[in-house]
Amino acid sequence: MDDRLNNRIRQELSLTDDILLVCHMRPDGDAIGSLIGLGLALETAGKTVRMVSVDGIASNFKFLAGYKKIKQTIGENFNLVIAIDCSDIQRTGLEKEIGDKPIINIDHHITNDHYGLINYVDSKAAATAEIIAENLPHWGLALDIDIASALLTGIITDTIGFRTSNVTSRTLHLAADLMSFGIDISEIYMHALINRSIEAVRYWGAGLNKLHQIDSLVWTSLTLEDQKKTGYSGKDDADLINILSSIEGINISIIFIEQPGGGVKVSWRAQPGYDVSQLAMEFGGGGHPAAAGAMFDKQLEEVQEIVIRETRKILINNKHS
Ligand code: 5GP
């Protein structure tokens, strides 16, 4: 907790009534949970809030109260922007629209480039929702069951059910506090983490069929053809990366996902002791030491060649250190 930053945020909020709240492109549970959680809390405090996710919201988060408030485009009137879970302003997908409006940047990525007027960046937090849950009262905002449920969804999804290496006793204490609003935690697990569409599982199958391995590195690709064949309509990997990173003896896993508009999205996962965030950042992306991503404006084969070559260097360098 940072008292100085909290006072600045509280003061900035007191100066404005019209707020644009925005999360990152291809939003995950932390982005959506934080967006709804903070958005509802600001509304309860009497603010006019526009909650924006340029890529909308996946159906598995539509159990959250308030999800219908999420829009894909910005409104006209806002005096303040709060960017959530975005390590750089491009991640919002709204860089131009935001222009030179003041920004409060709330994030937990080590690769955050501090683009805001106020930057609450805590890379020790397991989720951006954890930062929000911990600090809402210090920003003069109150919690209720809907807000707590959204924030707990953010924490549970980003930690894959409290099992990533950045989970601390603080994470669990905050989760317990959120649960005490009367939340059914198994409902969150089922909706946000466990339930899968048949199309998503077939899509996993397409990726698993093409699994490659060199030493302790595994990778696969998901093509537009795989999407078509299986009927999966997301632009993401349907969390297949979590299956890859659970393979015994594997230190780094990668998925290459062909994008409908051209280009390839790359996702990395690494075991403790390996850092994929810096490599992702060198390619214009970002993330955490253990989980990172980047977008490439090239063809799949070329991206695979470059990324596998550079990722292998991390494994080789770590071996010698
Ligand atoms: P995922 O691989 O699940 O998309 O993302 C893993 C982590 O890396 C998440 O924390 C996500 O926010 C971050 N990340 C993924 N893609 C990008 C990107 O293109 N740019 C940045 N800055 N971060 C990314």
Ligand code: MN
């Ligand atoms: Mn996050």
